[in-house]
Every structure is written in structure tokens, then in C-alpha cells.
Amino acid sequence: MSQLSCKNLNIGYGSKTIIDNLSFEVESGEYLCIIGHNGTGKSTLMRTILRLQPLNSGSITLDDGVKLNEVGYLPQQTPAQADFPASVWEIVLSGCLNRCGVRPFYNANEKKRANHYIDMLEITPLSKRCYRELSGGQQQRVLLARALCATHKMLLLDEPTASLDPDATQELYRLIKDINQKEGITVIMISHDLTVATQYCDKVLKLGDSPFYGTRTEYIQSMQIEHNDNQGGEVNG
Amino acid sequence: MVEIMHKLSLYFQFPFVQYAMIVGVLIALCASLLGVILVLKRFSFIGDGLSHVAFGAMAIATVVGLTTDMLITMPITVLCAVLLLRKGKRSKISGDATVAMVSVASMAIGYLLVNIFSTSGNLSGDVCSTLFGSTSILTLTNTEVWVCIVLSALMIAVFIIFYNKIFAVTFDENFARATGTPASLYNLIIAVVVAVVVVLAMNLVGSLLISALIIFPTLSAMRLFKSFKSVVICSAIVSVLCAVIGMLVSIVAGTPVGSTIVVANIAVFGVFWLIDIIRGSR
Numbered sequence: 001m002s003q004l005s006c007k008n009l010n011i012g013y014g015s016k017t018i019i020d021n022l023s024f025e026v027e028s029g030e031y032l033c034i035i036g037h038n039g040t041g042k043s044t045l046m047r048t049i050l051r052l053q054p055l056n057s058g059s060i061t062l063d064d065g066v067k068l069n070e071v072g073y074l075p076q077q078t079p080a081q082a083d084f085p086a087s088v089w090e091i092v093l094s095g096c097l098n099r100c101g102v103r104p105f106y107n108a109n110e111k112k113r114a115n116h117y118i119d120m121l122e123i124t125p126l127s128k129r130c131y132r133e134l135s136g137g138q139q140q141r142v143l144l145a146r147a148l149c150a151t152h153k154m155l156l157l158d159e160p161t162a163s164l165d166p167d168a169t170q171e172l173y174r175l176i177k178d179i180n181q182k183e184g185i186t187v188i189m190i191s192h193d194l195t196v197a198t199q200y201c202d203k204v205l206k207l208g209d210s211p212f213y214g215t216r217t218e219y220i221q222s223m224q225i226e227h228n229d230n231q232g233g234e235v236n237g
Numbered sequence: 238m239v240e241i242m243h244k245l246s247l248y249f250q251f252p253f254v255q256y257a258m259i260v261g262v263l264i265a266l267c268a269s270l271l272g273v274i275l276v277l278k279r280f281s282f283i284g285d286g287l288s289h290v291a292f293g294a295m296a297i298a299t300v301v302g303l304t305t306d307m308l309i310t311m312p313i314t315v316l317c318a319v320l321l322l323r324k325g326k327r328s329k330i331s332g333d334a335t336v337a338m339v340s341v342a343s344m345a346i347g348y349l350l351v352n353i354f355s356t357s358g359n360l361s362g363d364v365c366s367t368l369f370g371s372t373s374i375l376t377l378t379n380t381e382v383w384v385c386i387v388l389s390a391l392m393i394a395v396f397i398i399f400y401n402k403i404f405a406v407t408f409d410e411n412f413a414r415a416t417g418t419p420a421s422l423y424n425l426i427i428a429v430v431v432a433v434v435v436v437l438a439m440n441l442v443g444s445l446l447i448s449a450l451i452i453f454p455t456l457s458a459m460r461l462f463k464s465f466k467s468v469v470i471c472s473a474i475v476s477v478l479c480a481v482i483g484m485l486v487s488i489v490a491g492t493p494v495g496s497t498i499v500v501a502n503i504a505v506f507g508v509f510w511l512i513d514i515i516r517g518s519r
């Protein structure tokens with residue numbers, strides 16, 4: 001049974017349609033990569049799945065016992081966080097908020113959970129440090145740990161490597177693949193980087209002029225065909 | 238020195254001075270807690286706008302002739318806070334402009350009303366006292382003192398109970414929303430708290446100086462501290478200390494309470510800023 005199924009989505013802002021008639025499904029434990037040029041609506045799609053913005057028409061259903069508040073999310077970075085005084089520990093722990101319900105404070109289990117993911121993402125030495133003083137790669141790990149605290153089923157990542165150098169990018173991809181395989185967590189990741197689409201993921205969803213939805217192997221084949229069709233022509237980025 | 242101590246102990250025998258101290262400390266504490274949220278959420282301008290709304294509301298209360306101003310100022314300010322926060326969410330620029338518009342409109346209408354309807358012989362003195370809070374903290378009625386104490390205690394309790402939720406919503410509203418935190422509800426709570434604190438703080442420092450009471454302790458604390466908790470604690474301590482020192486100085490030296498407290502806050506900010514610079518250059 002699929003964990004997330006989207007049928008005939010029409011997505012946009014007000015009357016302006018950005019994505020029309022999009023359908024896809026994500027199985028439990030799958031790794032889906034969403035690619036496409038800037039402005040094709042990748043972030044908007046993710047925000048709509050998370051109910052951060054209304055759906056014009058179509059249906060989004062979460063199955064397999066996942067509740068909406070059990071989804072982990074790593075947003076595209078907002079400038080508001082840049083000078084925020086917060087320690088790594090405070091931020092990661094805040095991912096457990098959806099477990100608290102009406103209880104005002106975190107319990108021992110939640111603190112253990114936060115510690116577990118801090119360990120897993122190899123940021124233990126940073127846990128008392130101030131978030132705004134970390135490098136871009138370290139900051140993304142902190143936000144990833146927070147997202148993991150919020151879920152044990154599904155992670156939605158919006159361009160997690162956008163501001164990282166190549167080494168940090170590869171590190172983060174490795175960690176995300178690990179999370180996907182070892183913890184069995186479904187990953188839906190937006191990326192403008194073809195390495196993910198061609199190396200790490202199970203399925204590819206491409207938005208824009210030449211849309212595509214299928215497995216990674218099918219995607220690589222379709223790229224080769226396209227490449228042969230117009231030699232030296234556009235390669236998707 | 239002995240003389241000063243003597244003078245202080247004399248003053249402290251008056252119940253209204255004792256009340257003023259208690260109320261002042263509680264209000265300063267509330268204002269600093271709120272300041273952390275407003276500064277970090279980039280809502281400082283809403284606090285400022287609301288203080289002007291409170292002035293307009295105060296003018297209406299004066300004209301109507303109520304003995305307890307808060308019966309009018311509180312609901313009007315709360316209503317405006319809710320509306321402004323709503324507006325600010327949808328579009329940032331027009332939100333800014335709306336706040337500016339509402340704030341100058343309240344000032345103008347407020348002053349006009351007082352001018353037309355006032356029966357008092359000392360009009361400019363009354364207005365000045367509302368704007369700068371020169372003596373209102375010393376002339377609180379018994380009811381007002383209790384209302385202040387109860388409301389402040391309530392505000393502090395709300396802050397502690399919702400501390401973790403406030404942190405999450407302030408640090409990253411989108412993430413909080415996506416993982417099922419009802420962020421709009423907490424924004425509403427924040428709006429109501431802002432309005433209540435602004436109305437309370439008007440008694441202490443007057444409506445023009447409220448923003449200073451709200452933002453300075455947080456800005457000072459952010460110079461030196463780097464986790465949310467330490468910023469909250471530090472700004473609370475700074476705010477309470479400045480309020481106490483400001484009130485004591487104003488009793489001894491006869492300076493206006495509000496301005497003295499704000500100057501104390503500015504001094505602390507200066508010192509923290511220097512420490513930060515010295516630390517940074519090493």
C-alpha cells in the first residue's frame with residue numbers, strides 16, 4: 001500500500017495555476033527525487049503536500065498509518081533564522097514538539113530521541129553551540145536532525161544542499177541515503193542536482209516543460225534518448 | 238549616601254510607592270519576555286504601533302470619563318493587535334504600512350478627542366503624562382494595582398506553559414505548521430499578550446516609551462548570549478534590574494520614571510555592546 005498518493009493535483013497561488021493534473025505515488029521506504037528548473041513549482045508542491053498552502057483540486061492522501069503531523073520537513077532556508085539566538089540542542093529538540101500534545105515540557109524519551117539523532121548526524125560536539133555560528137553544512141545537519149525527531153516514517157527535504165560546497169553536499173547525500181536505508185524512512189527530496197536523480201534515489205519526478213515520472217533507470221534511459229535526439233542540446237539542470 | 242538611604246526608606250513607608258515597585262517589576266518582566274518574541278519574530282513595529290493605539294484608546298477613556306481606563310484601552314488594543322497580526326501575515330509590505338497608518342491615526346484622533354472634550358485645566362500636562370508616563374505609576378488605584386498584578390502573573394504563566402511552543406513557532410513557523418503545531422493559534426495568543434502588556438506598560442513608562450521597555454532588554458541580551466533560553470533569562474534580569482534602578486533613581490532625584498528606566502536600559506545596552514566588541518576583537 002502506498003504511503004502517499006497524489007491524484008490529479010492542481011496547484012497554484014489563488015487563481016494562478018502552477019502545476020496541473022499531476023499524479024504520483026510514494027511507497028513506504030521509497031526515495032523519490034523531485035527535479036525541475038527554478039520556478040517550476042517544486043517547493044510549492046511540497047508545501048501543498050504539507051498543507052502549508054491550499055490545494056486547488058485533486059486529492060492528497062497519506063496512508064499506512066502516517067498522520068500529517070508525523071512528517072519531517074526540512075524547509076528551504078529562510079533569512080529569518082540567520083541571526084536567531086538558539087543552540088543546536090534547542091533546535092533539534094523542538095522537532096519533538098509534535099509528540100508533546102498539550103504537555104508543556106519535553107519528557108526524558110523525547111530528549112533521548114533528540115540525542116539519538118544528534119549522534120547519528122555526527123553533530124554531538126556541536127550540541128551546545130549557537131546555530132547561527134555553524135557552517136552551512138552543519139546547519140543543514142541540525143535541521144535534518146530536527147526533521148528526524150518529528151518523524152519515524154517520512155521526510156520531506158527542500159533543496160537541502162542548495163548552499164553547500166561539493167564535499168558537504170556529498171556527505172549530506174550519504175547521510176540521507178543512510179537514513180532511508182537503515183531507518184526505513186521514506187524520503188522525498190527536491191534537488192537541482194542530477195547526481196541524486198541518477199545515483200541515489202529510487203524514483204524521479206520531473207516538473208516543467210518535459211515532465212517525467214518513473215524509476216531512476218527509466219529516467220537515465222530517457223535522458224540518453226533525449227541526448228541522442230538533440231546532440232549537444234539542453235541537459236536538465 | 239546615608240541621606241539617600243534615609244530618603245528611600247521614608248518613601249517606602251508609603252503604600253503607593255510599594256505598589257509602584259511591585260507593579261513596575263512585574264510589568265518590566267512581562268515586557269522583556271514579550272520582547273524576545275517580538276524582536277525574533279520581527280514584529281517590533283507591531284509593539285510600537287500598538288502603544289500608539291493604546292494612547293488613542295486612553296484618550297477615548299478619558300473623554301468617556303471612566304475611572305478604570307483599562308476597561309476601554311484593553312479591548313481596543315487587543316482587537317487591534319489581532320487585526321494587525323492577521324494583516325501582517327498575508328503581505329509584509331502592506332502590513333508595515335497598515336501598522337504605521339493605524340498608529341499615527343490613533344495618535345491624531347486621540348489628541349484631537351482630548352483637546353475637544355477635556356475638562357481638565359492642565360491639558361498638556363495630562364497628555365504628556367499619558368505619553369511619557371511621568372507619574373501614573375504612583376497614582377494607581379487599588380483596583381488597578383490588583384489588575385496589574387493578576388494580569389502580569391497570567392502573562393508570565395502563559396509564557397512558561399507555552400515556552401517550547403513559542404520557541405518552535407518563533408524559530409521556524411513553517412516547520413512548526415508542517416509538523417502539526419497550530420501556529421495561527423499561538424500567533425493569536427502572542428497578539429493578545431502583546432496588547433495586554435502594552436496596556437499594562439503604559440502605566441509604567443507611558444505610551445511613547447513602551448517599545449523601549451519591550452525591545453531593549455532583548456537586544457542587550459542578544460549581544461552576549463547565544464541560546465534562546467539564556468537570552469530569555471538574561472533579558473528578564475536586565476529588564477527587572479533596570480526597572481528597579483530607574484524607579485529608585487527617579488524617587489531620589491525626582492526624574493520622570495519612564496525616561497529614567499529607559500535610560501537605564503540604554504546604558505545596559507551600551508555596556509553589553511562594548512563587551513561584545515571587546516570579546517570579538519580578542
Ligand SMILES: Nc1ncnc2c1ncn2[C@@H]1O[C@H](COP(=O)(O)OP(=O)(O)O)[C@@H](O)[C@H]1O
Nearest residue numbers: 013016018036037038039040041042043044045
Ligand atoms: N507566495 C507566492 N505567491 C504567488 N506566486 C508564488 C509565490 N511563491 C512562489 N510563487 C511562484 O510559483 C512558482 C513556483 O515557485 P516555487 O515552488 O518556489 O518553485 P521551485 O521551488 O521549483 O523553484 C514561481 O513561478 C513563483 O514565481
Ligand SMILES: [Mg+2]
Nearest residue numbers: 042043044076
Ligand atoms: Mg524551491
